Amino acid sequence: MAFAQRHLLGLEGMPGEGIVALLDSAASFKEISERDIKKVPTLRGKTVINLFYESSTRTRTSFEIAAKRLSADTVNITSSSASTTKGETLVDTARNLEAMRPDAIVLRHPMSGAPQLLARHVTCPIINAGDGCHEHPTQALLDLLTIRERRGQIAGLTVAIVGDLLHSRVGRSNLHALRALGATVRLVGPPTLVPREFRALGAEIHTRLADGVRDADVIMMLRIQRERMGANYFPSLDEYSHYYCLTEEVVRLAKPQVIILHPGPMNRGLEISSAVADGPYSVIMNQVTNGVAVRMALLYLLVARNKAEQADSEAGGDVAVAASGKGARA
Amino acid sequence: MSENGTRQVMDWQAIQRALVRIAHEIVERGHGTANLALVGIRSRGVHIAQRLRRILHEIEGGDAVPFGVVDITLYRDDLDRRMQNPVVQGTDIHFDVDGRRILLVDDVLFTGRTIRAAMDAIIDFGRPQAIQLAVLVDRGHRELPIRADYVGKNIPTARQEDVAVRLAEADGVDEVVVTAA
Numbered sequence: 366m367a368f369a370q371r372h373l374l375g376l377e378g379m380p381g382e383g384i385v386a387l388l389d390s391a392a393s394f395k396e397i398s399e400r401d402i403k404k405v406p407t408l409r410g411k412t413v414i415n416l417f418y419e420s421s422t423r424t425r426t427s428f429e430i431a432a433k434r435l436s437a438d439t440v441n442i443t444s445s446s447a448s449t450t451k452g453e454t455l456v457d458t459a460r461n462l463e464a465m466r467p468d469a470i471v472l473r474h475p476m477s478g479a480p481q482l483l484a485r486h487v488t489c490p491i492i493n494a495g496d497g498c499h500e501h502p503t504q505a506l507l508d509l510l511t512i513r514e515r516r517g518q519i520a521g522l523t524v525a526i527v528g529d530l531l532h533s534r535v536g537r538s539n540l541h542a543l544r545a546l547g548a549t550v551r552l553v554g555p556p557t558l559v560p561r562e563f564r565a566l567g568a569e570i571h572t573r574l575a576d577g578v579r580d581a582d583v584i585m586m587l588r589i590q591r592e593r594m595g596a597n598y599f600p601s602l603d604e605y606s607h608y609y610c611l612t613e614e615v616v617r618l619a620k621p622q623v624i625i626l627h628p629g630p631m632n633r634g635l636e637i638s639s640a641v642a643d644g645p646y647s648v649i650m651n652q653v654t655n656g657v658a659v660r661m662a663l664l665y666l667l668v669a670r671n672k673a674e675q676a677d678s679e680a681g682g683d684v685a686v687a688a689s690g691k692g693a694r695a
Numbered sequence: 696m697s698e699n700g701t702r703q704v705m706d707w708q709a710i711q712r713a714l715v716r717i718a719h720e721i722v723e724r725g726h727g728t729a730n731l732a733l734v735g736i737r738s739r740g741v742h743i744a745q746r747l748r749r750i751l752h753e754i755e756g757g758d759a760v761p762f763g764v765v766d767i768t769l770y771r772d773d774l775d776r777r778m779q780n781p782v783v784q785g786t787d788i789h790f791d792v793d794g795r796r797i798l799l800v801d802d803v804l805f806t807g808r809t810i811r812a813a814m815d816a817i818i819d820f821g822r823p824q825a826i827q828l829a830v831l832v833d834r835g836h837r838e839l840p841i842r843a844d845y846v847g848k849n850i851p852t853a854r855q856e857d858v859a860v861r862l863a864e865a866d867g868v869d870e871v872v873v874t875a876a
Contacts, residue, residue, distance in 0.1 A: 392785075394783065394785075396787070404819070435769075
C-alpha cells in the first residue's frame with residue numbers, strides 16, 4: 366500500500382505509485398454505488414465536516430454522498446453560515462471545529478494554501494476540496510480514474526488541457542498527476558492565461574487550439590473563471606469563444622477515439638459547444654459518477670489511517686498484532 | 696516439525712479429499728444444488744469456492760452453481776487496530792441473493808470475525824433464505840458464536856500460532872502449514 370499520507374493537500378510531488386494506489390482503491394468503491402443498499406458500515410461513528418468558503422454543488426454533494434455511503438456523519442458549513450461573517454479567522458474556526466472531535470475536515474477556500482495552513486493547526490486529516498488557484502486534488506483524481514477506465518492506462522497518452530490555466534486549480538492538479546504517471550501534457554490557451562513558466566513543470570505550451578488538440582488522446586476543457594479575473598486577459602468573451610471554444614470541427618483533429626472531460630460547471634457556447642459536451646466523446650457525466658468513488662476511497666484511507674495511528678500510539682507502538690497472514694485476519 | 700518451527704498439516708491430496716467430501720456433504724444435506732450459490736471470501740476463500748463449484752458440477756451436472764466474491768475490508772470491526780490500510784478489492788455478487796441458499800467459503804475459521812463481516816456484506820445485497828459456512832481448516836479460538844457447517848479438517852492450535860493455507864492458484868503449491876510464533 367503506497368498511500369501513506371495524513372492529509373490530502375495537493376498532488377504536487379505525490380509519486381506515481383501513490384496515485385495509482387488511490388485510483389485502484391477508488392475503482393473498487395464504485396460497486397457500492399450500484400447496489401440497492403448504497404451503504405457500507407466502514408466509517409460508522411465517524412464525523413466528516415465539509416467546510417466550504419466558496420459555492421459548490423458538485424464537489425460538496427459528492428463529498429457528502431461519499432461520506433454517507435461509508436456511514437460517516439456529515440456536517441456542512443458554508444461561507445454564508447460560517448462565523449467568518451462575524452470576523453473569525455479560518456484558524457480559529459478550524460480549532461473550534463476540531464474541539465468537537467471530527468475525524469476529517471474537507472476544506473474549500475478561495476485563498477491558495479488555506480488547507481496547508483489548516484493542516485499546521487489541527488490534528489485531524491484535512492482534505493483539500495479546492496484552494497484558490499492552487500490545487501483541486503480530488504477533481505484531478507476523478508479525472509484520472511475516468512481516463513484510465515476509458516484508455517486502460519495513463520502513461521503514454523497525450524492530454525490537452527485547454528483554457529484558463531492561470532487561474533485553474535483543476536489544471537494544476539491534473540498537470541502534476543498526469544506528469545507523475547507518464548502522460549504528455551499540452552497546455553492550450555491565450556498567452557495571458559497560459560504563462561510560459563508552466564514549461565518548467567514539464568508541459569508543452571500551445572497558443573493555437575488546433576495545434577494543441579491535434580492527435581490528442583484526451584481533451585480536458587477548463588472553465589473560464591470570470592469571478593477570479595481581476596484584469597482583462599482577453600478582449601471579449603466572443604473573441605475567446607471564437608479562438609478557443611471546443612467545437613465538433615476542432616474535435617476531429619484529435620485521435621478518433623478521443624475523450625473529452627470538463628470539471629464543470631460548463632459555460633456552454635463559451636469554452637465548449639453543446640454538441641461536444643453532449644456528444645459521443647464526452648465523459649463528463651462519468652467524471653461526476655467517479656467523483657463519489659474517489660472521495661469514498663480517500664475518506665476511507667485517511668480516516669482509517671488516522672485511527673490506526675492513534676491506536677498505535679496508545680498501544681505504545683506495538684504493531685505486532687497487525688502482522689500479515691491468517692493469524693491476524695480470520 | 697522442521698527446524699524453523701513449521702509443520703505441514705495437510706498436503707495436496709488431503710486438501711483434495713477434504714473438498715470432495717465437503718462437496719458430497721453439501722449435495723446430500725441440500726438434496727442437490729438447486730437454489731444454491733457459492734460466495735468466496737477474498738482471497739483464499741475464492742479459490743476454494745471455485746474448486747468446490749467444479750467438484751459440485753462433476754457430482755451433480757446441470758448448470759454451474761452461481762458464484763460470487765465478497766471483500767470484507769469495508770465491514771471489518773478492527774479498522775482502528777490495523778496499521779496498514781488494507782487494499783479494498785471489491786465485492787462481486789452478480790446473482791440475486793433474495794431467497795437463495797448461500798454457502799460462504801473461506802480457508803481458515805479462527806475468531807469468527809471475518810465470517811461475521813462477510814454475513815453483513817451479503818445481507819446488504821438482499822435476504823437469503825439461509826447462509827451456511829464451509830472452511831478448509833477450523834483452528835479454534837472463536838470470539839463470536841459462529842460455527843462452520845462443513846469443515847475440511849479441525850486443527851487444534853495455540854492462539855499465537857499462524858495457520859497458512861497455500862493454494863496452487865495463488866502460491867503455486869497446495870498445502871496447509873502451521874508456524875509456531
